[in-house]
Amino acid sequence: MRNRKGRSPELKVGLKYCGGCRAGYHRVAAVERIRERLGDKIEFVSSDCVDCDFVLVVTGCATACVDTASFKGRPIRYIKSEDDVERFITEATGN
């Protein structure tokens, strides 16, 4: 899989949201921010994708009631707050 510039992204990430019943932050905007800040480094794909590096589960609160049964055996990472968004970006960019 190649991105717009023809390079392979460093991270291919399956994206899964919770249902967002009382999200403490804007989950879709948070993912957009990650996409913008990481640029070519990341590519979001459907959470069904079997060859992605991990599934990123974006939940509106710490309860994280999202159904992850279908990701069994695959690495999962969580974003549950704005702070987690920044942490995720920092780790991915290394700064």
Next chain:
Amino acid sequence: MSKLMNAKEYEESLRKLNLQVYMFGRKVANPVDDPIIRPSMNAVAMTYELAHRPEYEDLMTTTSHLTGKKINRFCHIHQSTTDLLKKSKMGRLLGFKTGCCFQRCVGMDAMNALSIVTYNIDKKYGTRYYTRFIEYLKYVQENDFVCDGAMTDPKGDRSLAPHQQKDPDLFVHVVEERKDGIVVSGAKAHQTGAVNSHEIIIMPTITMRAEDKDYAVAFALPSDAPGITYIMGRQSCDTRKIEGMTIDRGNMHYGGHEALVVLDKVFVPWDRVFMYKEYDFTTQLVESFAAYHRQSYACKVGVGDVLIGATQVVAEYNGADRASHVKDKIVEMNHLNETLYCGCIACASEGHREPSGTYLVDVLLANIHKHNVTRFPYQIARLAQDIAGGLMVTLPSAADLASPEVGRWVEKYFKGKSDIPTEHRMRILRLIENLTLGTAAVGYLTESMHGAGSPQAQRIMISRLVNMEGKKTTAKELCGIEKGDHLS
């Protein structure tokens, strides 16, 4: 793959129905495009739209336990407490997204109740209602239908049983039994979303005794079956939707509706009959439906979120948001709203499995939740009106704002903070009016009071379900009237 309709497909599916709808004394030729009805269709359409959005699908969709296919949660039979929890969360989400009643919960509640009771009737009488019901459920799931859950009869003289009423049609009843089915007459009152539904599921409204066995019937009908007529209920401020300008509507896009559904000698084939004169199961059906439906008032939390947001905005527009009593009242509104949320989460997480495999909420806690709902939205609305100021009921119309003669006075004298356009202040005040006394107050207030049963219905359940003997015994033990297994 079953059909998981989107909003547009849902709208198109309604156009195919041949509903007999009356409003303001006239037949409505095209309910879907009628400006008074359409906002309610938009609200139901949201239940379809969000099912296709990745950021909501975890709540809005699930897997059918019958077919293994992905379905809209509104067509699902709860298979776990997680399902029950997600139902509560979905209700809050949709109330928040629409700011009104989105009408689809009542059919889901009827189907879940029937999945329990048809099984239990079969166990006792060797009937085949459960198999029939499951076939019907598959049909609903495959087509992603909206079902109207129709329980409430007009009831006539409340002091009389159905068979004692002067007019036998005041409760839905069987008027003829045929080889291929039954013929029924009567009506169902206050039917939420009836005209936006593909199907109607009819259930008895109270416990029936042997003398009332002709009234102990449950069945499903296509919403456009011959003999069904809908008479739209009117809502306060409803005609603002046809005035042409949007400000005075309050909620620009969404609303609810209720209708009187008249069944005039309607034929029901046997494969759609789920209870037939087994009057000894009417209590179970009424109580399990009521428990589910009382849980469903999770939606009021989402509508409460909108009202709280609107109140904060108007406080800011008025320049009053920094006043300590205003801040405190907003905290109070949130406290009441989140307390409501606790109830619908609690009754779901304490749910249990019934013999049919369906999960039912904790009935006591569902009744507690709904009883809170009969009160807290009124308190929240009172605080919203307090903070909004009197303008929410004395504000001139959108047409006055647009008037070449007086518009400038409206603009000038209804300005709050100087950097906020007067129009914005008018819009937010109209939304608060809509929620607390306009079309949406039908759902946010009076439905909170009477929908899923008036307050007394919950108090009766609470008094029946609490373990009063246990409480008395422990009290007696602790003060030494009785001996117990206590320390020291």
